[in-house]
Amino acid sequence: MKNIKRIRIINEYTQLKIQMETGISQSTLSKYETGEAVPTVENLLLLARFYHTSLDYLMDLTEQTTPYPAKK
Numbered sequence: 876m877k878n879i880k881r882i883r884i885i886n887e888y889t890q891l892k893i894q895m896e897t898g899i900s901q902s903t904l905s906k907y908e909t910g911e912a913v914p915t916v917e918n919l920l921l922l923a924r925f926y927h928t929s930l931d932y933l934m935d936l937t938e939q940t941t942p943y944p945a946k947k
Contacts, residue, residue, distance in 0.1 A: 878935050880908040882926050897921045 883893060883904075890901045890908075899918050906912035914922070919930050923942065931937045 876907050876910060876914070876933070876935060878932050878938075879904075879914070879922065882928060882932070882940070883908075886926070893922075893925070897925050 883890070890904045893899065893904055894901045897918075899921060903912065903918070907914050907918075914933070919933055922933055923930050926933075927942055928940050929937070929942050932940050
């Protein structure tokens, strides 16, 4: 999950800041960033909404950071 860490660093956020904003624990975020754990769908959605990006980007399936258009 390189992009989960990459987007946090690009935005100059600490894991603690992400924890405070999303409710995902710092230790869980660390495990996602090091590949020790795979994010749940719920946590991926929280992170994608927080960062305004797509799930594909967070899962390292694309380098495109822009989110998909919202449903109408």
